[in-house]
Amino acid sequence: MQPKVKAAVLASGSGSNLQAILDELHGDPEIPLEVVLVLSDVNSAYALTRAAAAGVPTQVVRPRDHATREEFDREVAAVLDQHGADLVILAGFMRVFRAEFVRRYAGRIVNIHPALLPSFPGAHGIRDAFDYGVKVTGVTVHFVDEGVDTGPVIAQCAVAVDPDESLASLEAKIHAVEHEIYPETIRAVAEGRVTVAGRDVRVLGRRS
Ligand code: GAR
Secondary structure: OOOOEEEEEEOOOOOHHHHHHHHHOOOOOOOOEEEEEEEEOOOOOHHHHHHHHOOOOEEEOOHHHOOOHHHHHHHHHHHHHHOOOOEEEEOOOOOOOOHHHHHHOOOOEEEEEOOOOOOOOOOOHHHHHHHHOOOEEEEEEEEOOOOOOOOOEEEEEEEEOOOOOOHHHHHHHHHHHHHHHHHHHHHHHHOOOEEEEOOEEEEOOOOO
16 A cells, blocks of 8 residues: 655645545545645634534644745744645635745645636636637646746636637536546646656546
8 A cells, every 4th residue: 555645735725626626536445645634824714613523633824924935934844844745636715825825835836726727827817718719628737836826737627608608607517527527636646647848748548
């Protein structure tokens, strides 16, 4: 049996992606991953409630309690270290880490973005794509590098924007795809099936 990868999930909001990860991966003896911590930058994040319901430790680190972004990053890193986290999973975490933090966890931070990067980076990927009038958008899972939504792509899935699509219906379609591909991709990372050479990322034994 492979030793379990200790994952910390960072979330600022509802935590539906966290829930998918907990449901699909956490507590399964067949899967070499356990969620050891859910960390949020927001006291009221519903992700914290989901974590508590699953018996996963939680911690809040708020930017406003730190004088600089570097101090905030250092506090997050200290909490991750306290919990022995060796994989950092961003799941709707609406903060950008500085280069020092990213270098410290190089190759061990993954993020999900609700658009087909490099199109529509930033905090409003679904709405920006919808407003632009694209016919196809989607979901990207990528390693985090020192830029914003610029790291090597691990997985992408396209989502059609139908003629009568509303923003709400597109959001629902995007989230449903996220909840499929994020756990599946994280599982591949935990199982050591993901190789990275520069921007060339390969997933061995991909099931889809
Ligand atoms: C997700 O759609 C995720 O892709 C997005 O935030 C949402 C969080 O939802 N992330 C970004 O936009 C990052 N730039 P959740 O809290 O229900 O998982």
